[in-house]
Amino acid sequence: MRSFLITITRDPVGLAGAALTTASALLFVILYGIALVGLEGRGPYLGIVTFLIIPAFFILGLLLIPVGLWRERRRERLARERGEAPPRFPVIDLNRGTTRKAVLIFVALSFANLAILSVGTYKGLEVMDSTAFCGAACHTVMEPEYTTYQRSPHARVKCVECHIGAGADWFVKSKLSGSWQVVSVAFDLYPRPIPAPVHNLRPARETCEECHWPQKFVGDRFKVNTHFEEDEANTELKTVLVLKVGGRQAGLSQGIHWHVDPDHVVRYRANENRQTMFEVEMTDAQGTVTRWKGPEADSPEGTAAPWRTMDCVDCHNRPTHVYRMPGAELDAALLDERIDASLPFIRREGQKALEVEYASHEEAREGITRAIADFYAADYPDIARDRADAVGAAGQAIADIYAWNVFPTMNVTWGTYVSHIGHPDMSTEVGCFRCHGGEHMTEDGEMISMDCDTCHSILAQQEENPEILQTLLD
Ligand code: HEC
Ligand code: HEC
Ligand code: HEC
Ligand code: HEC
Ligand code: HEC
Structure with a gap:
């Protein structure tokens, strides 16, 4: 054992390997301790470093040791062939007081370094996880998203909670794209505007549904929208509607949130920006499949597009980056x-x-x-x-x-990022009408319902003093 240790530490590569392994092992123990105490923070980074990066260095160190061993053996052999004594490190004699002191100081310093390194790593990760880092580190690039986010109902939800998942596969995904992002910012290669939709967004199951219970029965939502006319008086007009948000009640799902009921699946195939729906499919609880085809369903692009199961962000695509006209x-x-x-x-x-x-x-x-x-x-x-x-x-x-x-x-201007909630503007923001616009048919010629009453009852539309509000408020 002793001679083994001496042999591996005699070669610089082996020495580096042994040092790396020891250091990673110590760091691992310390960080694992931090995680066990419950200080791991909200994001995935501490786990990633503790369980991914450090073990990688540990293994790298272990791999270097045999390399060092092999190099040392070769050097000894070459030296022997030349008839020389093999080269030696200075002998560390612990019987000498000065050597003992030096070694003690060395060990103490190493521990101090390790402690600093651990705390530093921990703090660094905390910073990387923060909204300020994501939103403001590359100020110009993220300015649109950060600005709109700060005005939204989700302004207290961290960026990483919607954009980066827990676990190793997300780490790889986000770090690969993160590294590319750094390169693209450095060399000015990034797209302007940043394209939506985000294809590797965390699934809604892991984000929205952590806070919003998908089957929660919302029921009807009474809404009063106010508009102002472009006349001299800026006349105030009211639109009053009851939105049938619905949800699941007594085992039955109805209304707008019917789409996300786990009992059935609505899937679609769309073009890159999800504005044109080629084909829509519904599988109900009994397994019956219904398909509606849009005008371009059989085009080459239409048949090549992959299926996507509808979730929250297919309607709530702007829960936090809210742009308005x-x-x-x-x-x-x-x-x-x-x-x-x-x-x-x-x-x-x-x-x-x-x-x-x-x-x-x-x-x-x-x-x-x-x-x-x-x-x-x-x-x-x-x-x-x-x-x-x-x-x-x-x-x-x-x-x-x-x-x-x-x-x-x-290059973000009016209408660059459209919202899919409702049908705000029939020329740019089609929203629900991407499927409910009367263009998608089954083989039997049945279309996805376009009846205005499917989604809401309109009690007043652009009225100056609607009767319904007078009745309710008086
Ligand atoms: C509540 C969840 C949520 C939070 C919090 C959140 N985002 Fe997003 N973000 C989204 C969704 C959903 C989209 C995708 C929109 C789409 O597909 O059309 C998106 C899209 C983006 C895009 C692509 C451009 C765009 O506007 O579509 C960027 C960049 C982005 N987010 C950055 C951030 C940053 C930076 C933060 C923190 C300051 C953040 N996000 C916080 C949900 C979130
Ligand atoms: C960390 C918890 C959290 C996550 C994750 C989250 N939300 Fe929310 N959401 C909230 C809270 C809290 C509110 C209420 C805010 C308020 O009333 O001001 C809210 C409000 C909303 C509202 C109502 C907004 C309004 O104007 O009244 C919608 C719609 C919504 N969230 C959708 C989503 C979607 C879609 C996602 C996933 C992309 C999501 N949320 C992710 C916590 C969350
Ligand atoms: C088919 C489109 C669609 C889908 C899919 C959808 N929603 Fe909604 N949701 C709506 C509409 C429309 C409203 C009403 C918006 C308004 O009030 O202007 C709404 C309202 C809400 C509200 C506010 C409810 C309240 O109490 O007033 C929340 C929260 C919400 N949705 C969360 C979710 C979550 C979470 C998911 C995914 C599990 C989801 N939605 C899926 C269309 C959808
Ligand atoms: C697939 C569902 C759906 C269908 C079908 C539908 N709407 Fe809507 N409509 C919505 C949603 C969602 C909103 C958004 C309400 C909000 O958040 O203010 C909306 C909003 C409106 C508004 C209020 C706009 C505003 O800014 O005040 C009017 C008016 C309206 N719809 C008229 C109609 C008419 C007329 C039809 C029939 C041709 C129709 N809708 C069909 C879902 C639908
Ligand atoms: C990807 C396509 C797609 C989109 C986008 C979509 N829907 Fe639907 N929706 C369907 C399909 C398919 C059905 C079932 C067929 C039908 O009812 O005609 C349906 C049914 C409905 C129903 C009837 C549910 C019931 O009780 O049976 C409502 C209400 C509805 N949608 C509202 C909306 C609203 C509001 C939006 C926009 C915020 C929207 N949908 C966006 C595909 C879509």
């Missing part, structure tokens, strides 16, 4: 009174100012505030003079809207 943002700002609705034509002028292209957020802020101020100076000089504050605030609020939704450096 100018109209929807202006309606929200007027309702919140971030924009003063008593300013004549502000809805129309806001829309106009937002549709101009600007090279940067700074330029947009300047252009938008000036356009709004100029409009009132020219057409309503009294207002421009007496209510300069309201005009200025409106200009800033409209500029905010621009900065939240348009990112010139990433």
